[in-house]
Amino acid sequence: MFGPVNSVLSLVFWLLSIAAFLLSVWALVHAIRIPSRAFQAAGKQTKQLWLIILGFATLFTFAAAVNYLGMGMGLPNIFTIAAVIAAGIYLADVKPAVTEYRGGGNAGPYGPW
Structure with a gap:
């Protein structure tokens, strides 16, 4: 009786876990590409702290995503x-x-091109 519902719910949770992993990877890659001085200029926490936080976030979401494959x-x-x-x-x-x-980029007098 609960077989099909359980498999649908498992699929939904697995897809949500994959989405959470991709979200964490996107944030981590963005943080790696931004220079350290940008974090200071914006008045945010340091780049190193964000890399640590997002590194652990990626690790935990990866562990949740592979759980549905049995690991x-x-x-x-x-x-x-x-x-x-x-x-x-x-x-x-x-x-x-x-x-x-x-920093960087191809910016002209009227913006990026």
């Missing part, structure tokens, strides 16, 4: 939820603030 730490737990929140805070608050300080 994880268990159901998404408090660490996975905290990891998603940390990556979300970075992408919603820190990323827009530090992106404007990103």
Whole structure:
């Protein structure tokens, strides 16, 4: 009786775990590419602290994602939820603030080209 429902719910949780992992990877890659001085200029925490936080976030979300293949730490737990929140805070608050300080690029007198 619970077989099909269990498999659908397992699939939904696995897809959510994959999405959380991709969110964490996106935040980590962005933080790696931004120079350290951009974090200071934007008045945010240091780049090193964000790299540590996002590194652990990526680790925990990866562990949650591979759980559904039989190799994880268990159901998404408090660490996975905290990891998603940390990556979300970075992408919603820190990323827009530090992106404007990103150096380089092809900027002309009327903006990037």
